[in-house]
Amino acid sequence: MPKVTVDGTEIEVPAGITVLQACEMAGTEIPRFCYHERLSIAGNCRMCLVEVSPGPPKPAASCALPVGEGMEIKTDTEMVRKARNGVMEFLLINHPLDCPICDQGGECDLQDQAMAYGFDHSRFEENKRAVKDKYMGPLVKTIMTRCIHCTRCVRFATEIAGVPELGMLGRGEHAEITTYLEKSLESELSANVIDLCPVGALTSKPYAFVSRPWELVTTESIDVMDALGSAIRVDSRQTEVLRVLPRLNEDVNEEWIADKSRYAVDGLARQRLDRPYLRVDGKLREASWQEAFAAIGERVKETKGERIAAIAGDQCDAEAMIALKDLMGALGSANIDCRQDGAKLPTTPRAGYLLNSTIAGLETVDAVLLVGTNLRWEAPLINTRLRKAWLQGDMRAAAIGPDVDLTYPVENLGTGPDTLAAVADGSNAFADVLKIAERAAIIVGMGALARPDGASILAAARTIADNCGMVQDDWNGFNVLHTAASRVGALDLGFVPGAGGRDVENILAGAIAGDIDVVYLLAADEFDTTRLGNAFVIYQGHHGDAGAHRADVILPGSAYTEKNGTYVNTEGRVQLARQAAQPPGDAREDWAIVRALSDVIGGGLNFNTLGDVRSRLVEVNPLFDQVGEAVPAQWAPFGEPGPMSSEILASPVSNYYMTCPISRASETMAECSREFVRNDGARTGTDG
Amino acid sequence: MSDIETFEFSEADKARCDEIVARYPEGRQQSGVIPLLDLAQRACGGWLPTAAIEHVADRLDMPNIRVLEVASFYSMFNLKPVGKNFVQLCRTTPCWLCGSDDLRQVAAEVTGCGLGETSGDGVFTVVEVECLGACCNAPMVQINDDYYEDLTADNFRTVLEALKRGETPDVGSQTGRTGSEPADGLTSLTGLGAD
Numbered sequence: 047m048p049k050v051t052v053d054g055t056e057i058e059v060p061a062g063i064t065v066l067q068a069c070e071m072a073g074t075e076i077p078r079f080c081y082h083e084r085l086s087i088a089g090n091c092r093m094c095l096v097e098v099s100p101g102p103p104k105p106a107a108s109c110a111l112p113v114g115e116g117m118e119i120k121t122d123t124e125m126v127r128k129a130r131n132g133v134m135e136f137l138l139i140n141h142p143l144d145c146p147i148c149d150q151g152g153e154c155d156l157q158d159q160a161m162a163y164g165f166d167h168s169r170f171e172e173n174k175r176a177v178k179d180k181y182m183g184p185l186v187k188t189i190m191t192r193c194i195h196c197t198r199c200v201r202f203a204t205e206i207a208g209v210p211e212l213g214m215l216g217r218g219e220h221a222e223i224t225t226y227l228e229k230s231l232e233s234e235l236s237a238n239v240i241d242l243c244p245v246g247a248l249t250s251k252p253y254a255f256v257s258r259p260w261e262l263v264t265t266e267s268i269d270v271m272d273a274l275g276s277a278i279r280v281d282s283r284q285t286e287v288l289r290v291l292p293r294l295n296e297d298v299n300e301e302w303i304a305d306k307s308r309y310a311v312d313g314l315a316r317q318r319l320d321r322p323y324l325r326v327d328g329k330l331r332e333a334s335w336q337e338a339f340a341a342i343g344e345r346v347k348e349t350k351g352e353r354i355a356a357i358a359g360d361q362c363d364a365e366a367m368i369a370l371k372d373l374m375g376a377l378g379s380a381n382i383d384c385r386q387d388g389a390k391l392p393t394t395p396r397a398g399y400l401l402n403s404t405i406a407g408l409e410t411v412d413a414v415l416l417v418g419t420n421l422r423w424e425a426p427l428i429n430t431r432l433r434k435a436w437l438q439g440d441m442r443a444a445a446i447g448p449d450v451d452l453t454y455p456v457e458n459l460g461t462g463p464d465t466l467a468a469v470a471d472g473s474n475a476f477a478d479v480l481k482i483a484e485r486a487a488i489i490v491g492m493g494a495l496a497r498p499d500g501a502s503i504l505a506a507a508r509t510i511a512d513n514c515g516m517v518q519d520d521w522n523g524f525n526v527l528h529t530a531a532s533r534v535g536a537l538d539l540g541f542v543p544g545a546g547g548r549d550v551e552n553i554l555a556g557a558i559a560g561d562i563d564v565v566y567l568l569a570a571d572e573f574d575t576t577r578l579g580n581a582f583v584i585y586q587g588h589h590g591d592a593g594a595h596r597a598d599v600i601l602p603g604s605a606y607t608e609k610n611g612t613y614v615n616t617e618g619r620v621q622l623a624r625q626a627a628q629p630p631g632d633a634r635e636d637w638a639i640v641r642a643l644s645d646v647i648g649g650g651l652n653f654n655t656l657g658d659v660r661s662r663l664v665e666v667n668p669l670f671d672q673v674g675e676a677v678p679a680q681w682a683p684f685g686e687p688g689p690m691s692s693e694i695l696a697s698p699v700s701n702y703y704m705t706c707p708i709s710r711a712s713e714t715m716a717e718c719s720r721e722f723v724r725n726d727g728a729r730t731g732t733d734g
Numbered sequence: 735m736s737d738i739e740t741f742e743f744s745e746a747d748k749a750r751c752d753e754i755v756a757r758y759p760e761g762r763q764q765s766g767v768i769p770l771l772d773l774a775q776r777a778c779g780g781w782l783p784t785a786a787i788e789h790v791a792d793r794l795d796m797p798n799i800r801v802l803e804v805a806s807f808y809s810m811f812n813l814k815p816v817g818k819n820f821v822q823l824c825r826t827t828p829c830w831l832c833g834s835d836d837l838r839q840v841a842a843e844v845t846g847c848g849l850g851e852t853s854g855d856g857v858f859t860v861v862e863v864e865c866l867g868a869c870c871n872a873p874m875v876q877i878n879d880d881y882y883e884d885l886t887a888d889n890f891r892t893v894l895e896a897l898k899r900g901e902t903p904d905v906g907s908q909t910g911r912t913g914s915e916p917a918d919g920l921t922s923l924t925g926l927g928a929d
Contacts, residue, residue, distance in 0.1 A: 210797035215806040
């Protein structure tokens with residue numbers, strides 16, 4: 047470990063790091079534009095100049111200089127200041143200084159650093175250059191005259207997103223950043239270049255001219271658009287959620303988020319259920335809470351418990367689900383299920399439904415088998431972890447199921463369960479690859495489990511994990527990849543059929559056959575609602591989607607930004623989402639709705655505060671007390687080996703941009719679908 | 735960029751590509767991007783259509799944008815169609831002092847092209863460039879691969895008119911001197927070999 051001196055303070059730093067990193071460790075901030083700790087080093091902005099001795103008597107770019115033993119680094123000398131002032135003056139030569147009309151204003155690296163290093167006037171008397179704006183898709187707005195050519199966006203697209211479509215054309219004064227032939231940036235992570243851009247060259251198109259950063263109230267929360275539970279900050283102004291940005295969480299999303307997580311929030315303002323509704327003479331009419339509760343009470347009181355059922359949706363918080371579970375228990379119904387897609391997930395042991403390797407752990411794998419999943423659409427940030435594993439080492443990936451471009455080489459072994467069986471019995475050559483690998487993993491998607499033979503497929507996947515040595519003392523390579531943010535939490539708290547209870551398939555069959563009279567949908571929209579037969583349907587949720595259209599009573603609930611909710615992500619990490627805005631109109635927090643209803647129908651729920659509900663959660667499963675942690679699950683027997691059909695294993699996501707009521711209501715997501723998924727309407731680079 | 739054609743290397747060029755790519759270690763075939771682009775540009779009549787860029791990218795297993803970055807970085811690659819004779823007038827100080835302004839005048843008269851333009855018959859494209867490294871023989875122009883040096887308004891007119899007629903004028907110095915030896919004959923070492 048070399049010892050270096052930073053501004054007179056001696057510290058010991060790991061060998062091989064850069065001077066800039068050493069300064070950071072010593073607590074000295076170095077200004078920079080091009081350097082980013084998650085991207086390769088470019089060294090082209092020259093803002094990070096420091097004085098280093100021994101060495102040539104001139105400023106050195108600290109981001110690209112490795113530390114050496116005994117190095118003396120000075121960051122605050124006259125030479126350094128003058129050098130940085132000079133760099134800033136050059137950067138500002140061609141920068142338009144249009145901060146008053148720039149969306150980056152107030153959160154702009156260039157603006158901030160110009161305050162520290164800029165002159166109060168320019169000595170440049172020639173014309174500034176102007177650059178034509180480029181089309182980069184429906185999410186990224188470009189004002190290319192502002193670009194300072196740090197190339198962070200180019201490096202992100204090439205290295206992290208794995209879509210080498212961005213580049214810098216021309217040179218010198220004529221250099222311009224563009225996508226190839228000005229096509230849109232085809233990545234589910236494209237909008238991260240907006241966060242990376244240190245100036246206002248790449249800004250958010252849907253958020254253009256909407257607000258200034260100092261008008262926003264920031265709430266730290268958790269995303270529910272996929273099962274990762276990415277750390278987000280929700281920026282809102284009064285009642286409106288205006289934007290979502292990523293927060294740092296090394297264990298989950300690093301500092302990226304996927305485009306749907308970022309941009310589906312405009313759907314929160316559309317198609318909302320803001321008051322209760324009652325179906326009268328076949329038509330829904332507005333009602334008061336009392337009327338709605340009375341209608342439910344009347345119906346439930348005359349119905350036996352076993353003829354009542356409840357289905358929980360994909361974005362429910364654990365608080366609402368435990369309340370509903372307890373209510374159903376009090377009504378004498380064991381017909382509850384959270385697996386509305388019919389996934390044949392085991393209810394126990396926990397290792398049977400978790401992503402046991404953990405999200406961060408997946409970047410250490412050296413061989414991985416993907417079963418019935420399209421990672422780019424089901425969990426884009428897990429895909430970047432595997433891409434990282436491929437970039438760092440020699441990871442080999444193979445897929446059984448959809449043949450899609452995952453941005454790293456994937457061998458497609460086949461499309462059906464027969465291939466899975468071949469890997470399980472060792473007759474497929476990839477089984478040997480998995481056996482030799484030190485850290486092998488299998489990722490089973492919902493496409494493989496949400497089908498009649500899902501339990502057999504899960505068992506086959508487990509066989510592969512066991513046969514190929516994926517489960518070791520410090521490593522569990524068996525992974526179930528969820529697509530629903532609520533699913534693991536629901537399984538943890540036992541929102542599954544009790545003794546003699548019906549699962550989703552049987553609830554729906556029962557509704558058709560007339561054996562189920564009342565179905566309580568807790569924001570459940572992702573199944574065929576025509577199969578609810580003549581049942582009396584109570585829909586509690588936030589959007590007028592499939593469930594609400596079929597409902598007889600609608601209870602307006604809250605979306606994830608409007609309540610304090612607990613979510614458990616696909617790796618079993620308990621996380622808290624926080625309220626950033628008020629639910630619209632008469633809508634209420636979901637657990638409170640169930641609690642209030644319980645009084646009317648005699649459910650006997652006795653919790654009165656959020657704290658009470660959370661205590662109840664911990665009582666049901668102590669894991670809910672370990673907020674922020676992914677607690678490893680014990681490896682135990684599960685799975686029922688059985689015959690598998692020959693139907694191909696398809697991804698459950700047919701359109702990444704529209705997977706939930708919120709994203710289906712989002713105009714931005716609709717535009718993304720048009721641009722990236724349906725490919726109707728030939729766009730040219732001049733649009734947008 | 736005009737996007738009108740599909741591009742494929744000729745059989746001879748394909749062999750040449752293989753030879754170029756084989757110069758580099760396995761997995762480093764991208765190093766051959768500049769010579770391959772040069773081959774493609776020659777095959778396309780002096781410029782690189784999108785199809786050619788994409789073909790080179792395919793051949794070297796590179797993303798299209800990376801090849802376009804290279805092609806747009808180097809001024810020797812043209813991304814727009816050029817005339818049969820690509821006339822590059824040097825305008826840097828030595829040539830300018832020796833009369834490059836006159837050459838530009840002559841070029842405009844003979845070819846009918848202003849700077850950056852291509853003549854209607856497709857015979858000439860005239861552009862101005864920075865120093866081409868032949869200052870001893872200033873002023874000079876480069877036409878396609880050849881240097882024409884020691885130019886005056888008159889002899890440059892002769893060169894351009896010959897090219898216009900489809901002839902091949904002599905390349906190099908237009909005043910008959912050899913290489914860059916002094917214009918008025920040798921001034922030193924003249925006695926060498928007299929003994």
